[in-house]
Amino acid sequence: MKNKKDYSIIIGGAAGQGSRKAGLIIAKLFNNLGYNVFISEDYQSLIKGGHNFSIVRISESQHFSTREKADFLLALDANTIDKHEKYLEEKGCVVFNKDKIKREKGVGIASDTITKELGGLPIMSNTALIAGFSKAMGIEWKVLEDALKKELTKGIEKNLEIAKRAYEETKTVLILERIKANPDPLLTGNEAIALGAVKAGLDIYYAYPMTPATSILHYLAEHEKDFNIITSQLENEIAVINSAIGSAFAGKRSMVGTSGGGFALMTEGISLAAQAETPVLIINSQRSGPATGVPTYSSQADLLFTLNSGHGDFVRFIAAPGDANESCYWSGKLLNLAWKYQTPAILLVDKELSESTFEFDEKVLKEIKKEKASLWSGKGEYMRYADAKNGISPMAFPGNKAVVKGTSYEHDIKGLSVEDSESIILMQEKRLRKFKEMALEVDSLEAVKVYGNKKSKKAIIAWGSTKGVALEVAIKLGLKFIQPLVLQPFPKKQFEKALKGVDKLVLVECSALGQMAKLLNCNGIKVDKEILKYDMRPFTVEELEKKLKNI
Amino acid sequence: MKNKKDYSIIIGGAAGQGSRKAGLIIAKLFNNLGYNVFISEDYQSLIKGGHNFSIVRISESQHFSTREKADFLLALDANTIDKHEKYLEEKGCVVFNKDKIKREKGVGIASDTITKELGGLPIMSNTALIAGFSKAMGIEWKVLEDALKKELTKGIEKNLEIAKRAYEETKTVLILERIKANPDPLLTGNEAIALGAVKAGLDIYYAYPMTPATSILHYLAEHEKDFNIITSQLENEIAVINSAIGSAFAGKRSMVGTSGGGFALMTEGISLAAQAETPVLIINSQRSGPATGVPTYSSQADLLFTLNSGHGDFVRFIAAPGDANESCYWSGKLLNLAWKYQTPAILLVDKELSESTFEFDEKVLKEIKKEKASLWSGKGEYMRYADAKNGISPMAFPGNKAVVKGTSYEHDIKGLSVEDSESIILMQEKRLRKFKEMALEVDSLEAVKVYGNKKSKKAIIAWGSTKGVALEVAIKLGLKFIQPLVLQPFPKKQFEKALKGVDKLVLVECSALGQMAKLLNCNGIKVDKEILKYDMRPFTVEELEKKLKNI
Amino acid sequence: MENLETTSINTWCPGCGNFGILQAVKLAINDLISKGTPKENIVIVSDIGCNSKIVDYLNINSFYSLHGRSIVTAMGIKMANPELKILVFLGDGAALDEGISHLIHAAKRNSDINVIMHNNRLFALTTGQFTAVSPKGLKGKSTPEGSIEEPINPLELMLAANSSFIARAYSAKIEHLKNLIIEAVNHKGFSFIEVMQPCVTFFNTVQFYNEKVYEAVNPELDSREKALALIKEWNYNGEGKIPVGILFKKDRTCFEEESNKHLVKDKKPEIEKCLQTHL
Amino acid sequence: MENLETTSINTWCPGCGNFGILQAVKLAINDLISKGTPKENIVIVSDIGCNSKIVDYLNINSFYSLHGRSIVTAMGIKMANPELKILVFLGDGAALDEGISHLIHAAKRNSDINVIMHNNRLFALTTGQFTAVSPKGLKGKSTPEGSIEEPINPLELMLAANSSFIARAYSAKIEHLKNLIIEAVNHKGFSFIEVMQPCVTFFNTVQFYNEKVYEAVNPELDSREKALALIKEWNYNGEGKIPVGILFKKDRTCFEEESNKHLVKDKKPEIEKCLQTHL
Numbered sequence A, B: 001m002k003n004k005k006d007y008s009i010i011i012g013g014a015a016g017q018g019s020r021k022a023g024l025i026i027a028k029l030f031n032n033l034g035y036n037v038f039i040s041e042d043y044q045s046l047i048k049g050g051h052n053f054s055i056v057r058i059s060e061s062q063h064f065s066t067r068e069k070a071d072f073l074l075a076l077d078a079n080t081i082d083k084h085e086k087y088l089e090e091k092g093c094v095v096f097n098k099d100k101i102k103r104e105k106g107v108g109i110a111s112d113t114i115t116k117e118l119g120g121l122p123i124m125s126n127t128a129l130i131a132g133f134s135k136a137m138g139i140e141w142k143v144l145e146d147a148l149k150k151e152l153t154k155g156i157e158k159n160l161e162i163a164k165r166a167y168e169e170t171k172t173v174l175i176l177e178r179i180k181a182n183p184d185p186l187l188t189g190n191e192a193i194a195l196g197a198v199k200a201g202l203d204i205y206y207a208y209p210m211t212p213a214t215s216i217l218h219y220l221a222e223h224e225k226d227f228n229i230i231t232s233q234l235e236n237e238i239a240v241i242n243s244a245i246g247s248a249f250a251g252k253r254s255m256v257g258t259s260g261g262g263f264a265l266m267t268e269g270i271s272l273a274a275q276a277e278t279p280v281l282i283i284n285s286q287r288s289g290p291a292t293g294v295p296t297y298s299s300q301a302d303l304l305f306t307l308n309s310g311h312g313d314f315v316r317f318i319a320a321p322g323d324a325n326e327s328c329y330w331s332g333k334l335l336n337l338a339w340k341y342q343t344p345a346i347l348l349v350d351k352e353l354s355e356s357t358f359e360f361d362e363k364v365l366k367e368i369k370k371e372k373a374s375l376w377s378g379k380g381e382y383m384r385y386a387d388a389k390n391g392i393s394p395m396a397f398p399g400n401k402a403v404v405k406g407t408s409y410e411h412d413i414k415g416l417s418v419e420d421s422e423s424i425i426l427m428q429e430k431r432l433r434k435f436k437e438m439a440l441e442v443d444s445l446e447a448v449k450v451y452g453n454k455k456s457k458k459a460i461i462a463w464g465s466t467k468g469v470a471l472e473v474a475i476k477l478g479l480k481f482i483q484p485l486v487l488q489p490f491p492k493k494q495f496e497k498a499l500k501g502v503d504k505l506v507l508v509e510c511s512a513l514g515q516m517a518k519l520l521n522c523n524g525i526k527v528d529k530e531i532l533k534y535d536m537r538p539f540t541v542e543e544l545e546k547k548l549k550n551i
Numbered sequence C, D: 001m002e003n004l005e006t007t008s009i010n011t012w013c014p015g016c017g018n019f020g021i022l023q024a025v026k027l028a029i030n031d032l033i034s035k036g037t038p039k040e041n042i043v044i045v046s047d048i049g050c051n052s053k054i055v056d057y058l059n060i061n062s063f064y065s066l067h068g069r070s071i072v073t074a075m076g077i078k079m080a081n082p083e084l085k086i087l088v089f090l091g092d093g094a095a096l097d098e099g100i101s102h103l104i105h106a107a108k109r110n111s112d113i114n115v116i117m118h119n120n121r122l123f124a125l126t127t128g129q130f131t132a133v134s135p136k137g138l139k140g141k142s143t144p145e146g147s148i149e150e151p152i153n154p155l156e157l158m159l160a161a162n163s164s165f166i167a168r169a170y171s172a173k174i175e176h177l178k179n180l181i182i183e184a185v186n187h188k189g190f191s192f193i194e195v196m197q198p199c200v201t202f203f204n205t206v207q208f209y210n211e212k213v214y215e216a217v218n219p220e221l222d223s224r225e226k227a228l229a230l231i232k233e234w235n236y237n238g239e240g241k242i243p244v245g246i247l248f249k250k251d252r253t254c255f256e257e258e259s260n261k262h263l264v265k266d267k268k269p270e271i272e273k274c275l276q277t278h279l
């Protein structure tokens, strides 16, 4: 296993120094050389200063997880070395800005000097570092040049001049060879979510900025014209959810995105969507809580809140993807399901998934299309809440020759308010039938995935961004790995199948209370052991391996 | 059993006609005659017109439930007879306003005529009806006169004159005899909640009106001076919860009250209270949902939402009383526990409990006192979040010679924001230790009650307002009845004890999805059968008896 | 006349000001339809409160929203389909207490919806508590000794929030209100109509308004100063005459139109093109 | 000088206007303490945003509230203990977007708190998106083609909401701001200070304000008309000079005092008496 190529590169600096961008360029370089690539971002809640870093993992096999140890350290400031040198592999190498950092070992690049001498802007010093780093890794100039041309939008000439000089001044330390041919697009979880929804017919995205969901808004706003959609930032999350419901009532596919506190403010609206039977897709990207918590760090502790969000008796669709492919697929799928079943649907992700960068398989997009919802035939008097056998009353929209009455009140089939026993029972039972159909739908989807040693009696369960590390360690240790993808309606049958032959079930989760264990318990599945991490950082491969070794 | 005295009286009329007040006077009359009394209210979401009715149950044994059948029907309008005559017992009797209603059978009272002739206000016609009804039931004039004097604040003389005439003009149908001596105070669930909190040291009540929690606000506002407290209506529920947290931070015991949609808006604040470790008591009185639903009708469908309210990893205290005594006790207890453990606490009730009228045992008040919270010793530098062994850091308040720093962020012991791994773990573990203590505290309380035939292998489980009817039917059918009172932290040990010897467990709940069954499942308790009612009305004794007969 | 009746039973108290508003709305809708607006392009959105029951009494497209959220729901509808004409009905409690953030922001961004605030100066459906426009000293059930807060002037607030159409009406002046509604609908942009609406049960102001309300004309409709002078005539306590009519009107670009203008009909999203930048 | 330092590392961008505000606050707090306000009676409450980090940099009682909720939290603190002097720090996004309902209602009811709005005219901590006071056309990350909304004038809004003290300051005028803060604290009732605060990273307005800001005096502090004229000089887009100073001040009864006035110290609740009425 360890013989396969597998390197971890940490790129660090102060906020505002551009370490994230540098990490992305380096990742793309290796992606172009055929490596599998994954980037995890660690940044603080501040705009300048402090310490940010990206961990870029490049490897022959695909891994969506990080290692504790680093093979290379690219330091934009001295702090980066202080913080990360202790994690450097014995044979590891530090590449650093030697104008800022005094040290012997490693590859020093006079990036500030070069930049100054050639009359570049201070930020271009990063270009010099990237170029020096590339040379140290034995990357051909041509590959580097192409990458820089693509990634740098401003001052290309000057940047290339600086890169060239740094490239020439640096010595090659080792040669990382080209592996396979075609690079894959690199997408963050949030970008993948955006694309999936767009592919499934998204019309309008409403949001109020909140880390780690904000980049969905930014990305969609940037591509508003490409995607032919509207993005709209409103005054608060309550406006966001209710406007989205309004737009859906008028026939447009709408989506919203937020995190814990903002999601809390949306819960009344989620209950409205259930009662009015108005489709809406909510992206809930978890960050550390309770309350403001550690707002730029990750967590999986909003699971139970999300599963039970909104007052009253109703069922939502909730899915929790574990990488960019699944994020794309499930955001598209949930938008379609929301419309098919006229219901709120929630895509539950987390900071580590939203903001990490993954290789993306374009085939996923082919699996998503805008699926038709059940629409009114146009015959007879329109009844918004017609007592359909399967509980799904065909939709019509204002403007379409029907009187369409949506409502937050309990109602008759027309949509008029009711208070009497019989009418209430009628509508409750219509919804109950719909919830049954929703459960059947889940049975027909790949709601639970099984990986690793399918014959192992020991299985680990992990969800969301924890999938990546769990998968890797499970394979290493010969364990079964079960990943729940649909969390509501609960895929009982698929779970039973997945659990066949398992006699020890271990949950791996980034939370303090083991929330997935509670969901499983509720459904009659006993979790035997919980491996929890609650410092708001993802598990590393080494960390998890150690914990799972002797189970 | 049926030999004991047990009568059900329905008093109905249009909204604005005063049927509720009439019901209360009649209940008090019988309370004075030594009967046990219970009143359930059924009213619509409108201010005038429509149909409201009270069911007054008077009986030798205590019952907090209603029967489907009525012995007496007091009709303020014709509609009341149309709607309820079919439920009249064979020997039942209708007492009615014969100026408005033409009919042969029953006791007609010319209440409008009498009122007009004596120059009374139209509303005084009710006094005539009550008087006539009392006469029909054989109640002595003196008893009636005393009751009217107490209950009617305006125009006593005129009212008595009218009452006298109606009393004289009516014939006695049967004589309901005096039973025991001392009447008990009659309290609604909401009034009991208010008193319990006041007894435990309530300082400030914040609210935004929302049925069925509104009457807590009204009651406390009415008695602001008596109770020496502040009541304050703010601009919305978000203001309410955050102001309450502010007041608690400054050392005052605060409470808020709301229902489903308003509670949803408070969930972000609940998470704040958990992170900042600020005590706050939230009364969540359930009504029919989702969304606006049937706003003046009852439901038990917000259980799961309440149990999981707020993002992030934390534990709340949640208790669900089943009558006025328990409401009073638990609102006091929870306020004390909120302060002892510096945590949000939620009293989960429902419309049927909040607005029904119960006999109240004054002894309950004696069991409640303002319990001391853990306060700073005044020595050394004050650290708001000191790393206490039991997780409970002593409190200090601004104004007290300490620098007190409360926060929504993850923090160090001083209360300053942190983002690093070690600091986060320290504080998470401090809270985890506190949650353990909270669980131990629950073990020491009467968190689960057992009634009925304790040897029966069949047990029913019911909570909140459903307690009354479940208890009555359980006794009738010789079943065991288990009532969970504390729902979080879950009283596992007490449940295990309660379930000893039980081989069939049946849930009785007013919801469509059987929410308590899910909570029990989560804790390894399997519910074998669910008897659910989701027309937003409480179970009647007959109804439940039929459903439970053949289990 | 279009038949706008539904099967719902009207449950407002006899004498309630809401009846006048309902009547005016029916007339206005009929007028709009007769002048060419297709009935199916009209959508009414309501909040929660006595006033909001109006959607149950009109057989026309409607959405019965949450308390305080009718304005944003309406905005979402308009955003999705700018062809629609939107009337929003809500109470003073909804507009100025629970939902005030939406009122101000909708005015600010000039959302092309028409907001009709039934101002009975209290929460009626919850049996009578003070709102942001209740007179100081109002004895509601939550303030038995009288509320301690001064009212705000919602029209002044609307002017400060940049509302492009501001009017006041009185529920007893049905024809007048009808015309205001039509004007509001024809105004491109955010319209705010405050309707003084007596709640005969909890705060009977019929006589008060009958005495104080007069029809005013702002000679320079787009003058903020003139508008403000009219708006400040009455202070929502006892003092001053109460002008009704259009008090301010000034056109500017609309939110939903601006938000929609880059959309190209039937254009497929260009995802592949976008993916190129991710290589 | 009182030592107000904490162990927290300051993480504002070099050159950020928040430094000036922090400095002014330190001076004002020192002044208040030296004139007799016990340090332990001062409480600062902050929101979420770059600005709100200020509580971590001051060793004094504080509550770091939720985004948009600092004002109501502060009101709750004042309600509980009217002896305390409360300073609230929040951003324009918090005050005018997420939390605008609380801002208006706190002003309306004349809550005796002092609100200092750091106005950098965008959401900074979330890396730069438009707020209710961003100029039209602002190119933030959520509006790469420029925001389509006109800004509102927050001081005009405060006037309409009946704020009893309205001032504007500039973060670079430290002494001036210090004095405004002291005046605000000494004013009994709601005080609103808008501080123009350049965000050098996302919307660098240093030069703009240096050119446009001037110290103004309202000769008749309780005149709404005069205040409005000053307030309207600048429209939050490009045009107009920017007056700073106290622009309006008029005393009226305070909310927390009124709410507390019936309380009797150490009085036990009379529950038994009350129970009598339930028999």
Ligand SMILES: Cc1ncc(C[n+]2csc(CCOP(=O)(O)OP(=O)(O)O)c2C)c(N)n1
Binding pocket: B208, B209, B210, B211, B237, B261, B262, B265, C048, C049, C050, C051, C052, C067, C090, C091, C092, C093, C094, C095, C118, C120, C122, C123, C124, C125, C126, C131
């Ligand atoms: C979130 C939420 N909070 C509170 C309520 C309870 N509620 C229903 S209507 C209403 C007030 C209505 O007042 P207003 O808007 O003035 O309408 P009116 O009844 O006076 O016409 C309130 C507080 C609710 N439905 N939802």
Ligand SMILES: Cc1ncc(C[n+]2csc(CCOP(=O)(O)OP(=O)(O)O)c2C)c(N)n1
Binding pocket: A208, A209, A210, A211, A237, A261, A262, A265, A292, D048, D049, D050, D051, D052, D067, D090, D091, D092, D093, D094, D095, D118, D120, D122, D123, D124, D125, D126, D131
């Ligand atoms: C409920 C909620 N929504 C969104 C956020 C994310 N958020 C944090 S700070 C902020 C905006 C801050 O803007 P402003 O108040 O102007 O402060 P500044 O950073 O500009 O000083 C937002 C939207 C949050 N913390 N909570």
Ligand code: SF4
Binding pocket: B047, B048, C011, C012, C013, C015, C016, C017, C018, C050, C051, C120, C124, C125, C198, C199, C200, C201, C202
């Ligand atoms: S309570 Fe008032 S507002 Fe409501 S219907 Fe009756 S009169 Fe109208």
Ligand code: SF4
Binding pocket: A047, A048, D011, D012, D013, D015, D016, D017, D018, D050, D051, D120, D124, D125, D198, D199, D200, D201, D202
């Ligand atoms: S981002 Fe702007 S407001 Fe925030 S610290 Fe930097 S300069 Fe100041």
Ligand SMILES: [Mg+2]
Binding pocket: C049, C091, C092, C093, C118, C119, C120, C121, C122, C123, C124, C131
């Ligand atoms: Mg009202």
Ligand SMILES: [Mg+2]
Binding pocket: D049, D091, D092, D093, D118, D119, D120, D121, D122, D123, D124, D131
């Ligand atoms: Mg800002």
